[in-house]
Amino acid sequence: MSKFKIAICQMKVIDDKEKNLKTAERLIVEAACNGSDLVVLPEMFNCPYNNSFFPKYAEEYPGITTRLLSQLSEKYRIYIVGGSIPEKQKEKIYNTSYIFDRNGKLIDKHRKMHLFDIDVKDGIRFKESDALGYGNSVTVFQTEFCKIGVAICYDMRFPELMRLMALKGAKVLIVPAAFNMITGPAHWHSLARVRALDNQVYFIAASPSRKLDSPYVAYGHSLIVDPWGDIISQADEKEAIIYGKINLEKIEKIRNELPLLKHRRVDLYDIKETSID
């Protein structure tokens, strides 16, 4: 089983949880009926991406959203990487991706590790850590095809995390995300291609569709990139499902031809270095 099919549902997210769940369900069912083995949703797919909405939309596990994802994965016999949702645990809220196997079983979850605290002059300011707690663990899960790593949006800017998932054996890195209209056009495609290239993996980047009257306007352009750095499937800014065939033999071929992971000089560098001066 060296080949399988992944779908990204680039869905429109609005200020109505029930409608967002209906949209997610419609797209997941369509992706499943088109033969997908694994379906990916975007970051905060049930909730507008803005600090002011997270408390109202947050759910403890299990909740209405995770129950739906579990039911759909079991009914259609697919893996679901459930984008992310605001997860409530005790007094804290996290940006969390829940991952279900073909039997509807929760097999892993990822809490966003790097929170989006940025201030780009005349561009965009966001302070996710005002509303959310930090995740503290790296997420790699096993499927019948290969190991797969999951991280969330801003996490993809950190090559150390992406490399760690590759070194833990992930052959596919999946990143539910919601880049914006400043950093999206500037960095989205380059980051996805470079993360695929430097780890020689498939890189799956899932965005919501663009909605111009949102407080935070997502860039869209969900992408599937192969281990050679080629974009094999891409959405524009509108709601869509995109598909990509994962071919694990291609990873082996490229890693044999260009043995980057073997050529690392781990005797010379130490990623625990903390000084940034």
Ligand SMILES: NC(=O)CCC(=O)C(=O)O
């Ligand atoms: N939701 C996010 O983490 C946004 C990340 C982003 O836009 C970036 O430029 O990084």
